[in-house]
Amino acid sequence: MNKLHLTGAYLRAFRKYAGEGGHVQIWDIMRYAADIVDIAAREQSGSLNLLDFAYSIGITGIIYNEQVDMLRPNEYGTIMVFPDEHKTYIVIDEKRSRQERRFTLAHEIGHYMLHIRDNGRDFCTETGEQREIEADLFAGALIHFIDQRI
Numbered sequence: 001m002n003k004l005h006l007t008g009a010y011l012r013a014f015r016k017y018a019g020e021g022g023h024v025q026i027w028d029i030m031r032y033a034a035d036i037v038d039i040a041a042r043e044q045s046g047s048l049n050l051l052d053f054a055y056s057i058g059i060t061g062i063i064y065n066e067q068v069d070m071l072r073p074n075e076y077g078t079i080m081v082f083p084d085e086h087k088t089y090i091v092i093d094e095k096r097s098r099q100e101r102r103f104t105l106a107h108e109i110g111h112y113m114l115h116i117r118d119n120g121r122d123f124c125t126e127t128g129e130q131r132e133i134e135a136d137l138f139a140g141a142l143i144h145f146i147d148q149r150i
């Protein structure tokens with residue numbers, strides 16, 4: 001199965017922190033998030049928010065769950081990848097609070113940056129639980145670095 005590509009500066013940042021097997025080490029997640037926020041800020045000449053960031057890395061669209069009814073009752077969001085069409089959508093539960101929706105968007109972006117990629121191999125050897133922890137760490141760092149720029 002083809003996965004979506006990270007390209008350009010984002011891919012170089014990924015490779016900088018990817019260890020053997022192409023897995024971003026857990027202690028490098030903060031620095032990786034800081035680097036890609038820097039890249040996005042350069043691309044968007046300073047002004048940066050989470051939505052612009054999502055589009056800049058290649059997310060096709062953000063969809064509220066009421067439009068697609070994809071989420072289970074306990075889920076806050078998910079990411080849908082259509083590799084043949086090169087499209088990636090993030091689905092968010094619109095009934096959550098603003099803070100929860102924002103963290104969920106950052107968490108799904110974390111899955112995209114850490115777990116959905118194509119360097120010619122499949123790197124997803126970590127367990128689902130580890131992936132959730134990584135996406136949460138990434139989300140916290142991403143929001144922190146974006147808020148520092150406001």
Ligand SMILES: [Zn+2]
Pocket residue numbers: 107111131132135
């Ligand atoms: Zn997750």
